[in-house]
Amino acid sequence: MAPILDIKNLKKNYGSTEILKDINVSIEPGDFLVLVGPSGCGKSTLLNCIAGLEPITGGSISIAGQDMTEVSPKDRNIAMVFQSYALYPTMSVAKNITFGMKVRGVDQATQDKKLQEVAAQLQIEQLLNRRPGQLSGGQRQRVAMGRALVRDPALFLFDEPLSNLDAKLRVEMRTEIKKLHQNLNASMVYVTHDQIEAMTLATKIVVMKGGVIQQIGSPAEIYNRPANLFVADFMGSPAMNLIPAKTRANGGATEIVIDRPAAEPLVLKDTQNANLPADVILGLRPEDIAEAGYRSGDNVQTADCMVEMVEPAGADTYVVSHLGGKQVTARLHAETTATPGAALPMAFDLSKVSYFAPETGARLN
Amino acid sequence: MAPILDIKNLKKNYGSTEILKDINVSIEPGDFLVLVGPSGCGKSTLLNCIAGLEPITGGSISIAGQDMTEVSPKDRNIAMVFQSYALYPTMSVAKNITFGMKVRGVDQATQDKKLQEVAAQLQIEQLLNRRPGQLSGGQRQRVAMGRALVRDPALFLFDEPLSNLDAKLRVEMRTEIKKLHQNLNASMVYVTHDQIEAMTLATKIVVMKGGVIQQIGSPAEIYNRPANLFVADFMGSPAMNLIPAKTRANGGATEIVIDRPAAEPLVLKDTQNANLPADVILGLRPEDIAEAGYRSGDNVQTADCMVEMVEPAGADTYVVSHLGGKQVTARLHAETTATPGAALPMAFDLSKVSYFAPETGARLN
Amino acid sequence: MSEWLERHVPKVVLAPSFVAILFFVYGFIAWTAWVSLTRSRLMPKYDIEGFIQYERLFAAPRWDTAMNNLFIFGTLFIVISMILGLLLAILLDQKIRTEGVIRTIYLYPMALSMIVTGTAWKWILNPGLGIEAMVRGWGYEDFKFDWLVNSDLAIYTVVIAGVWQSSGFVMALFLAGLRSVDGEIIKAAQVDGIPTWRIYSAIIIPSMAPIFLSAFIVLSHLAIKSFDLVIALTGGGPGYATDLPATYMYAMAFSRGDIGQAASSAMIMMAVVFAIVVPYLYSELRAAKND
Amino acid sequence: EPQAEVLHWWTSGGEAKSVAVLQEEFAANGGTWTDMPVAGGGGDAAMTALRARVLSGNAPTAVQLKGPAIQEWYEEGVLADISAVAEAENWANLLPASIAAHMQCEGSWCAAPVNVHRVDWIWANADILEANGIEMPTTWDEFNAAAEKLQAAGITPLAHGGQAWQDATVFETVVLGVGGPEFFHKALVELDQDALTSDTMVAVFDQMRTMRGYVDDNFSGRDWNLATAMVMNGEAAFQIMGDWAKGEFMAAGKVPGEDFLCASTPGDGYLYNVDSFAMFDVDGDDKVAGQALLAELIMGPNFQEVFNLNKGSIPARTDVDLAAFDVCAHTSAEDMSGTSERGSLLPSYAHGMALRGAQSGAITDVVTAHFNSDMSSADAVQMLADAVANSM
Amino acid sequence: MTDMTVTNARSGGLSKIALRWILYILLGIFALYYLMPLFVMLTTSLKSLDEIRTGSLVALPRDVTFDAWRTAWSGACTGIQCEGLQPYFWNSVLIAVPAVMISTLLGAMNGYVVAQWRFKGANIIFSLMLFGCFIPFQVVLLPMATTLGKLGLAGTIPGLIFVHVVYGLGFTTLFFRNYYVTIPQELVKAAKVDGAGFFRIFWSIFLPLSLPIIVVTVIWQFTQIWNDFLFGVSFSQAGTQPITVALNNIVNSTTGVKEYNVDMAAAIIAALPTLLVYVVAGKYFIRGLTAGSVKG
Ligand SMILES: Nc1ncnc2c1ncn2[C@@H]1O[C@H](COP(=O)(O)OP(=O)(O)OP(=O)(O)O)[C@@H](O)[C@H]1O
Ligand SMILES: Nc1ncnc2c1ncn2[C@@H]1O[C@H](COP(=O)(O)OP(=O)(O)OP(=O)(O)O)[C@@H](O)[C@H]1O
Ligand SMILES: [Mg+2]
Ligand SMILES: [Mg+2]
Secondary structure (H helix, E strand, O other): OOOOEEEEEEEEEEOOEEEEEEEEEEEOOOOEEEEEOOOOOOHHHHHHHHHOOOOOOEEEEEEOOEEOOOOOHHHOOEEEEOOOOOOOOOOOHHHHHHHHHHHHOOOHHHHHHHHHHHHHHHOOHHHOOOOHHHOOHHHHHHHHHHHHHOOOOOEEEEEOOOOOOOHHHHHHHHHHHHHHHHHHOOOEEEEOOOHHHHHHHOOEEEEEEOOEEEEEEOHHHHHHOOOEHHHHHHOOOOOOEEEEEEEEEEOOEEEEEEOOOOOOOEEEEEOOOOOOOOEEEEEEOHHHEEEOOOOOOOOEEEEEEEOOEEEEEOOEEEEEEEEOOEEEEEEEEOOOOOOOOOEEEEEEEHHHOEEEOOOOOEEOO | OOOOEEEEEEEEEEOOEEEEEEEEEEEOOOOEEEEEOOOOOOHHHHHHHHHOOOOOOEEEEEEOOEEOOOOOHHHOOEEEEOOOOOOOOOOOHHHHHHHHHHHOOOOHHHHHHHHHHHHHHHOOHHHOOOOHHHOOHHHHHHHHHHHHHOOOOOEEEEEOOOOOOOHHHHHHHHHHHHHHHHHHOOOEEEEOOOHHHHHHHOOEEEEEEOOEEEEEEOHHHHHHOOOEHHHHHHOOOOOOEEEEEEEEEEOOEEEEEEOOOOOOOEEEEEOOOOOOOOEEEEEEOHHHEEEOOOOOOOOEEEEEEEOOEEEEEOOEEEEEEEEOOEEEEEEEEOOOOOOOOOEEEEEEEHHHOEEEOOOOOEEOO | OHHHHHHHHHHHHHHHHHHHHHHHHHHHHHHHHHHOOEOOOOOOOOOEOOOHHHHHHHHOHHHHHHHHHHHHHHHHHHHHHHHHHHHHHHHHOOOOOOHHHHHHHHHHHHHOOHHHHHHHHHHHHOOOOOHHHHHHHOOOOOOOOOHHHOOOOHHHHHHHHHHHHHHHHHHHHHHHHHHOOOHHHHHHHHHOOOOHHHHHHHHHOHHHHHHHHHHHHHHHHHHHHOOHHHHHHOOOOOOOOOOOHHHHHHHHHHHOOOHHHHHHHHHHHHHHHHHHHHHHHHHHHHHHHHO | OOEEEEEEOOOOHHHHHHHHHHHHHHHHOOOEEEEEEOOOHHHHHHHHHHHHHHHOOOOOOEEEEOOHHHHHHHHOOOEOOOHHHHHHHOHHHHOOHHHHHHOEEOOEEOEEEEEEEEOOEEEEEHHHHHHHOOOOOOOHHHHHHHHHHHHHOOOEEEEOOEOHHHHHHHHHHHHHHHHHHHHHHHHHHOOOHHHHOOHHHHHHHHHHHHHHOOEOOOOEOOOHHHHHHHHHOOOEEEEEOOOHHHHHHHHOOOOEOOOEEEEEOOOOOEEEEEEEEEEEOOOOHHHHHHHHHHHHHHOOHHHHHHHHHHHOOEEOOOOOOOOOOOHHHHHHHHHHHHHHHHOOEEEOOOOOOOOOHHHHHHHHHHHHHHHOOOOOHHHHHHHHHHHHHHOO | OOOOOOOOHHHOOHHHHHHHHHHHHHHHHHHHHHHHHHHHHHHHHOOOHHHHHHOOOOOOOOOOOOHHHHHHHHOOOOOOOOOOOHHHHHHHHHHHHHHHHHHHHHHHHHHHHHHHOOOOOHHHHHHHHHHHHHOOHHHHHHHHHHHHHHHOOOEOHHHHHHHHHHHHHHHHHHHHHHHHOOOOOHHHHHHHHOOOOHHHHHHHHHHHHOHHHHHHHHHHHHHHHHHOOHHHHHOEOOOOOOHHHHHHHHHOOOOOOOOHHHHHHHHHHHHHHHHHHHHHHHHHHHHHHHHHHOOO
């Protein structure tokens, strides 16, 4: 099947500033593509280019097999949900949703039918006569979705649609969007700042930085095998621990040596990866460091560590200690007895360890 | 020791609308009190009343043992950090921080010393000559903190100071505030929307709703023993599963019966709690439902459940199924093989179970 | 074709206004520049004669007076209107119960043209009829307020009436500005222990810089164009002590039948406008580029 | 059917009534009169409107114009020729020569005179003069002496409104009185540099400075009619003003010769201010017919009598019966014919009869600047010469 | 915002009350300054001519009479017609209403383009238009007269409307532009994706949003146009003269008898519509200014 969205060598400049540099992405029908990256990296710009709201400087964009590079937004068969919702402030919810159909000359009966359908789906039937100003954030968000849903487009574009919501509502809406995607089997491009959102929603994640794509892959790939230091640090919360270390070969295995303040270096043995350079940066997620006795497996090794700070967070407790000159966070179970200033035996699970080159930041294993 | 803040029977009306109804809170020196509650519940109003920025309708407020009910804000010996930071837009960072001291007639040398101290603490030395407009959100936040810190007040008030930051920065700043609290051993009142923030920072949490305090307690109390359905649902992310169930006594233990669609009811046995009414709402956190074999203990029981949706989220994977007419979320390890539509054996850990009365919502155990 | 139209519709919409301005403002300025180089008298003539009109202009003592007056009047008018407007805005911002009424009282002079109010002001300021006579009538025989009839001071009465007319509008601008300052900043300052007057002087007022700029532009526009004001109040007198460039130009063009001279004075006036507006536009454009 | 759109600045009650007479006659002769009044600044605003109208190719049919301005507009080639009417009615013989000259442009007739205002009048409050034993002055020295006496008695000698045109009005009567008719003609009609810089001119400015002392403190910007009211109310003794001031006295019910006195200002001569209508080039037979009819009616004896009775001036044509007119008008008429013979019937510079706008304006600038400051007479003379030169 | 005085209202000591009094006294004094001319005009208009000649101008009338008002409205002579201001009043309405509407609408469109549909050079065009606000009107009188003649609009009401629209454009565009730049660009984008075009977006989305700024613009334009004398006197002819010209004819006659009471009554009548607009819409005026036009 032809890709639903195919971006080739896309370039976008504002004046002489290059905002997007040679972007190549393609997604299949039914894909849920999530764009992540730090603020200002060009996510919204890319979305705007796809929608045709910004002229592009180079490359091509095709949607559902048709070259759309020069086509105006209204003919691209897309629907877009904006970060700020961009609801029409003077129109009622119903009119907000039907405005697009009205503009397109859809007949009144169809408009009403569609409106009822979508309103039911989003549970906003009782709000149809209100103005956007009289809605809560979550309700607005649903109206913005509704405006997109009545369209039945080839492609949905979402620009951080949940960023204005409070945590609770965000979780609910996230589930809602996920269901929507599954029910409609629609193709979506979704921008977010929130890694959890990215991880839970995406079938494919694109990590960008400074207008350049850093990695494209499934959520698991991005999470478990980040392509470089930037991705490793960016994805996951709390972030992956990135610890400078030295390696030395020891038989078939590799020994990883990590400096510790006022104590002997910590030595871990990795049996899976060989041929590493002498200096590496070791990447280990907080959940791969547990309290000794709470984790087992081939690659688990135990060592005492000095606890600096304890942060209980309900379901888990995070413990911070110092390794290799860095603060290292471990995720412990909620009932841990760890106390700041005391040593605690910790289990390091190396089965999903990552290594990066200190100079280039590229992944080594 | 006298409480540092003591609020007695505080009432606050706007016109004829009661915004705060009979609030009683008291905190000890060094306490970190976090106020949480849904939008519009009166958190900011309460903070403003404490600061003296809003006249109160009834009751009294004393700070550090002195009745402050009638005292103007500047004489209350408090410092406040606002949600929008409220930096003085035309002054440099240095002037923003020192302006209050200057007005109070603190001599130049002391001002400089204080400024240097605080700037070092917050790592904003290199920003001192910039204007607020030239700072990033996180930097602004730190300046706003700096303005409060030079004060050495009896009480710090924070109104959602992190809500404008992106997730990554928020985590960093949270740690920063936590350290600050530990180092200064200052007393703080902190408003937030974010439960993680509440859980990690607080020594004491106040949950409010509609101007009424729902529960006051330590984070662990609030998390593990919510006083009512509202608190149970509000705190924790994903939220606690609240499942309608029937109970029947069976010997010394209680049997909990939960309806399931297209399957036999699920029966769990609780040996800890007795004398429950026939109808209850069972509260179980997602992390207390695991994949069978991954959890053990006295109160763990296993049952097959139909999986509806699987949400991998990096460190964990959430699985949704249907129980008692509700969606129930379980937190599974990341490598789970659960697939939507298939049955999965799940372990229910009842050691921290909560029961609520369906009518009043009050906690039963 | 329709594709083209669709893409260019904004330009097409702007075009008529733009062309109108181009022709009716810039075209006419060019026309005036041309005429200023001729010996046009009663009616415009188009034979260029060089800069004689400018030479005549700079030789005329009356023009000197007019420019001097513009300087005195402009400076005082703008400064006083701003200060008074700001003061009134601050006073009105203190949760005044009758704000609506008082605001209307301050604002209404803007609604009246000077043709209307000039006579009233003339009487009020006239020593024999107005304030001086009234105060003397109360028994203060030595009271003196005769600026209107004093060649050296008459220009200040023009300032008084001008301020009367415009300061309400400036107040409205500042009041709007005060109302849009973030309330949390003020709360923060209160908690910081800053007294009210320092909150205004050190925090609010400095943050209203754009409004000062707007007010300045509106006021300088009024100052330069002030014509009715002078005609109605003093008629340019005593003598021509209160002449302004605008009245000078009008007199030349229409009562004296000396259009060439009028055109040259208009060009100088426009140069003054230019000197004020261009920096403003520059900052405006830069701001637009930044956002 | 004759049509006329008439641009004029006679808008106030008395003036308007006077014009209405013309309009009625016009209508009685089957014409349609469209009124286009524009008041203000002694016709400045009307001139503004006229210029715009001419430039837009939409000139009014008839326009209140006077003095050299008629010739100026003629030179722009926009005036119509009404010689046919004038010659048929034999205007040349009905008008004093110097006034007729104003109505002619390069030999053809281009305007019709309505009235003759005398400018060099001095008005006085009869009671005050009697109480202080003062006669109407016939020389400036007498005037000065009388003024000193009045001042000593606590009466403001001269009621004056400090507006440029009023200053200029006083100035020209002083020029006429101090320098005589010939000097007046040389200085203010021919703009002879020698005359302008002569010692006589210095003396004129000296007299102006003296007169400044006779004026009360609040004169600046005062309307002329308020000054007249001061004379009426006994606050001041004299006013120097054209004969339209009479209308103000009459309106207040005062009787000439009893309540108030009129006399020409000291010195020989007669300064006239002739209102007239010029006809503009217009398209359309009805309008051209309107112009002819209007010209004829304006010079008609009936209109000349009625209009001038209303307005306080005297008829421009010399053959009108003056029986219905008051004593001041009689004086004016006699003086007009007398001075006309003696060659001292002179155009008023202050009212735009003598000079073109630029020059008269330049002179007024100096006069008013001198009068309203403590400039020395010598400086004023120098400035006057410079200003006149600069205005050429 | 600044509710500084409300804070601790309960603790209002003596000094607080004193401050409050000083505040009101100050406001009152300024109110006197602003009201004085109106007071003089009003009292004079209610006096008889005799009383004006003899009494003090700033005194209250001894016998109140409304004759002057009647005369001014329907009896005063503005030339040979003695119909008062009445006919001219309607001329002004016929000029001001369409001119205000057209210039506001055009300003709205222009502001919409400049703020929301930026294209290359839009800013330059905007600044050029802005400069148009500052041109002294005397400068344009003569060339404009020629142009109007060429257009066949000389002396007509459409001609006057045209002139006012042209020279009002700078300000109306400025007002709308400054208002529309505060509206997020996303709104246009959303509507574009919805399939709406330029005019549709303006009409359905921006215009309904613009009430505050429309109020500001209409007040400003109405005041300017209603009070205009220079254009009114230059580009009108008999039958199309606006009220300011008639007012001027009543007030400014040179050699006639002056009826000050009628003058003042006429002045007030001529100002009534603008006064009314300020009183009625004054509240929205501040609000509109707050809503955005204040910025630079
Ligand atoms: N109209 C414009 N002119 C010039 N530069 C622009 C313009 N719009 C955006 N930019 C720049 O382009 C870059 C990318 O902006 P974009 O809005 O795409 O970022 P983003 O990834 O969406 O960030 P965020 O997460 O904060 O929304 C930024 O550096 C921004 O400053
Ligand atoms: N000045 C006011 N006048 C009337 N009602 C007000 C005023 N300020 C706040 N309220 C109302 O008081 C209630 C509490 O407001 P408050 O700002 O304290 O909420 P909050 O808990 O801080 O909410 P959020 O989390 O959204 O900041 C709200 O319902 C609000 O509408
Ligand atoms: Mg973005
Ligand atoms: Mg709040």
